Amino acid sequence: xxxxxxxxxxxxxxxxxxxxxxxxxxxxxxxxxxxxxxxxxxxxxxxxxxxxxxxxxxxxxxxxxxxxxxxxxxxxxxxxxxxxxxxxxxxxxxxxxxxxxxxxxxxxxxxxxxxxxxxxxxxxxxxxxxxxxxxxxxxxxxxxxxxxxxxxxxxxxxxxxxxxxxxxxxxxxxxxxxxxxxxxxxxxxxxxxxxxxxxxxxxxxxxxxxxxxxxxxxxxxxxxxxxxxxxxxxxxxxxxxxxxxxxxxxxxxxxxxxxxxxxxxxxxxxxxxxxxxxxxxxxxx
Amino acid sequence: xxxxxxxxxxxxxxxxxxxxxxxxxxxxxxxxxxxxxxxxxxxxxxxxxxxxxxxxxxxxxxxxxxxxxxxxxxxxxxxxxxxxxxxxxxxxxxxxxxxxxxxxxxxxxxxxxxxxxxxxxxxxxxxxxxxxxxxxxxxxxxxxxxxxxxxxxxxxxxxxxxxxxxxxxxxxxxxxxxxxxxxxxxxxxxxxxxxxxxxxxxxxxxxxxxxxxxxxxxxxxxxxxxxxxxxxxxxxxxxxxxxxxxxxxxxx
Ligand SMILES: Nc1ncnc2c1ncn2[C@@H]1O[C@H](COP(=O)(O)OP(=O)(O)OP(=O)(O)O)[C@@H](O)[C@H]1O
Ligand SMILES: [Mg+2]
Numbered sequence: 119x120x121x122x123x124x125x126x127x128x129x130x131x132x133x134x135x136x137x138x139x140x141x142x143x144x145x146x147x148x149x150x151x152x153x154x155x156x157x158x159x160x161x162x163x164x165x166x167x168x169x170x171x172x173x174x175x176x177x178x179x180x181x182x183x184x185x186x187x188x189x190x191x192x193x194x195x196x197x198x199x200x201x202x203x204x205x206x207x208x209x210x211x212x213x214x215x216x217x218x219x220x221x222x223x224x225x226x227x228x229x230x231x232x233x234x235x236x237x238x239x240x241x242x243x244x245x246x247x248x249x250x251x252x253x254x255x256x257x258x259x260x261x262x263x264x265x266x267x268x269x270x271x272x273x274x275x276x277x278x279x280x281x282x283x284x285x286x287x288x289x290x291x292x293x294x295x296x297x298x299x300x301x302x303x304x305x306x307x308x309x310x311x312x313x314x315x316x317x318x319x320x321x322x323x324x325x326x327x328x329x330x331x332x333x334x335x336x337x338x339x340x341x342x343x344x345x346x347x348x349x350x351x352x353x354x355x356x357x358x359x360x361x362x363x364x365x366x367x368x369x370x371x372x373x374x375x376x377x378x379x380x381x382x383x384x385x386x387x388x389x390x391x392x393x394x395x396x397x398x399x400x401x402x403x
Numbered sequence: 404x405x406x407x408x409x410x411x412x413x414x415x416x417x418x419x420x421x422x423x424x425x426x427x428x429x430x431x432x433x434x435x436x437x438x439x440x441x442x443x444x445x446x447x448x449x450x451x452x453x454x455x456x457x458x459x460x461x462x463x464x465x466x467x468x469x470x471x472x473x474x475x476x477x478x479x480x481x482x483x484x485x486x487x488x489x490x491x492x493x494x495x496x497x498x499x500x501x502x503x504x505x506x507x508x509x510x511x512x513x514x515x516x517x518x519x520x521x522x523x524x525x526x527x528x529x530x531x532x533x534x535x536x537x538x539x540x541x542x543x544x545x546x547x548x549x550x551x552x553x554x555x556x557x558x559x560x561x562x563x564x565x566x567x568x569x570x571x572x573x574x575x576x577x578x579x580x581x582x583x584x585x586x587x588x589x590x591x592x593x594x595x596x597x598x599x600x601x602x603x604x605x606x607x608x609x610x611x612x613x614x615x616x617x618x619x620x621x622x623x624x625x626x627x628x629x630x631x632x633x634x635x636x637x638x639x640x641x642x643x644x645x646x647x648x649x650x651x652x653x654x655x
Contacts, residue, residue, distance in 0.1 A: 292497040292561070295457060296511040296568065297487035306514050310501045401500040402550065 159378050166376025175344060176358075179367055186377050188344045189358040193328070193381075195346065196259050196338055196354055200266035201324055208271050208323075209316060212278030213304065219283070227275075235272040242268050243333035251337060259345075259352035262338030266327045273323040281315025282308065286403050314399035318392040325388040329381055331356035355381050406474055408433045408572060408602050409454070414468035416446070416453050418461065423449045425626040426468075431572075431619075436594070436603045438613035438634065441623035442649065447606045448494075450623070451574050454604070455489040456482045472571065487511070490565035492575040496557035498549035498564070505545040507560055508532060511568040527567050534600075535563035536593045555586020559593065566601065573597070575605045579612070591616060610650060614638055622646045 170185050177184035211231075215224050246265035251257055285308050293303040309316070327333075334340075339351040340361065355377050362374035409431040416424035423446040431437055439447045452458040453466055456477060470477045477485050498507045508528045512519055519527070528545070532538040537559040541552070549560050558578060565573055575594075579587040594616045597603060607613050613620055613634060620634045622643075630637060630646045641647045 288493060288495055288497045289499065291457060291460075291493065292499065293510075293514060294460065295455060295486055295491040295493075296514060296564070297483045297485075298511075298514040299483055302514055302516075307499060307501075311499075313501075403500060 156382070159375065159382055162375035163377075163379030163382075166372045167379065171373075171376055176342060176373065179370075182369060184369075184373065186355070186358055186373060186380070188341060189353040189355045189377060190380070191344060191346070192259065192338065192341070192352040193354040193356075195348065196262050196266065196334070196352060197324060197328055199260065199263035199348060200270060200327065201320065203263060204267040204270040204274060204323070205320060207267075208274035208320075209278055211271075212275045212282055212316075213308075215275070215279045216282035216285070217304075231272045231275050234268065238332070239269060239330055240332040240335070243336050246333065247336040254349070256349075257337060257339035257351040259338050259348040259350065262334045262352070262354070263348070265333035265337050266330060269327050269330060269333060270323040273326055274319050277319030277322065278312075278316045281312045281319065284315075284403070285312060289403070311401045311403075314395050314401065317395050317399070321388050321392045321395070325385045325392075328385055328388070329356050331360050335360075405432065407431060407471075408473055410469075410471040410474075411454075412469040412471070414450075414453065414470060415466065416449050416458055417463075417465040418449075419463040423626050424453065427628045429621060429628060429631055431602065431604070433602055434598065434600075435619060436598050436605065436617045438617035438620045439604060439606045439623060440608070440610070440613055440620060440649070441629075443608075445623045446626040447623055448576055451491075451576050451604065451606055454572070454574055455486050455491055457486075457491070487515075487568060488571045490568055490570035490573045492558070492561050492565050492573070492578050494577040495581050496554055496561050498552070498557050498560050500548065500550045502549060503546050504541050504549050504552070504560060507549040508563045508567050510564050531563040531567035534566055534593075534596065535559045536589060536596070537563060553586070555582045555589060558582060558586070558590060562590075562593065562597075566597070570601070572602045572604070575603060577606050577608065580608065587612075610638070622649065624649070 170183060172185055172190065173187050174183065174185035175188055176186065211227050214221075215227055218224050242265050246261045246268070250261035250264060254261070289307060289311065290303060293307045294300070298306070334354055334357050338354055338357065340357045341351045341353045345352050359374045359377050359381070362370040362377070365371070407430045409429075411427050411429040414424060414427045415422060425446075427450065429437075439451065441447055449458060454470060454477070458464050458466065459482075466478070472480075472485070472488065499510055502510060502513075505524075505528055506513060508531050509519075509524055511517075512524075512527075529538060529542075532541065537556060540556060541547075541560075544551075549557065552560060558581070562575075562578070579590050582590065591612060594603065594605065598616070605613075605616065617634045619632065620630075620637045621628055622630045622637065622641075622645075624645045630641060630643045632642070637646065638650055641650060
């Protein structure tokens, strides 16, 4: 072969190798802090985890032990109520967007979703305070759920729309040609076929807000006791972490680390669940 | 003489301002098989989709004239009722991916919330799959998803799904064009069988296929129904020059 072209290839291989090196370097650079944070939380938090950590209430300062039962129950309740509120609105908006992509209302919805994505969570909290806490006269888990539901909407709508949009015309026609009315085609063909994508969008949006603190500060507010009443103040994991982390007591710091670990595991589980759903239930067209 | 199952009178169809079907007149009797032929883009699919009112699902679509199903104007019926009576098989096999083979055959009932007893369901599934010549191949795998089947099997599943509704009329739009020769031969054999019980309209580009399966052939050219005659006559002694040109392969 011509000497010149061999040199040329060598040069290209060199460039290729160095670019690969750079990419690898930055990948490791991004992963490092992530891994470090994970290890650190596990290391700090694991000591706090035991049975009473999950089932007991926080003890007053000075007393050892105690747990985060109130925050755990509170978080689960607040997130469930938020999901129940967000899902019907989110999925119907996504349906509308995918069915009438060009409509005027579709543009309005898209615009709202974009704006909503950019609103800082603390502002959503303040809005919920203004809408609900003030008129109702008390902090409540419900108002916290509303704030979280608003934060869930953009992610849910986007991912559901993406999935629903991919639904092929030939299947829609297959259903209509069997004499199936439009709305039944939506409910019994379109939605079931898109189930895995829609569900994983819902779960991802839950994972996104499980750890939100700011929207809960002036809504759910927090509560040192166990409460199941969604119109009363309620504790939650992020609030607990926030309160205990800025406290001066070592035992509270310990609880906060434990709670952080629980939160981390929760989010991790949600992500794993999403992957399982996608693998199990996704439909190939 | 018995009342015709389908009468098409002065029928036109448009996409926007583009007239795709022009003044079609045609009469079809029970248990007849009509092949619809013509060059690509001449409006065969559009015509077929007018008969079960799928055409109107396209925005800007418009029609004029009459189509009577057993004497009843289809544009005065609810499209839902019409489509329950007029089945359709598409060019591309389209079984429902979220349903098993068993559910796919029953899809017309399940999706319309028509309640059936377990034994009725089993009977309908077996009967439809037998008629679609698929029963022997899938009888042990009824709980598998319909999309696991081969293309030809999927198409037969779609035919089973359509005939499970016991339609008065079955429309098939190039049902074998996406299939290999062996599956095609299978489907053609099946059409011969179906002739005994059903009235069929088949769009096809394949003249041998038309000659083999149909009693009558309709030749479309640029949206017009140029010639509609018994198949043998149309192939051996076409009246119109354009039909003559087409069957002798002078244009595709
Ligand atoms: N959805 C649509 N919107 C606008 N025009 C369309 C649409 N579908 C088809 N047409 C037009 O209508 C005409 C007839 O199309 P049609 O699909 O009925 O032809 P065809 O005879 O079935 O052709 P082929 O043999 O290729 O399937 C074509 O000129 C096509 O461009
Ligand atoms: Mg066509």
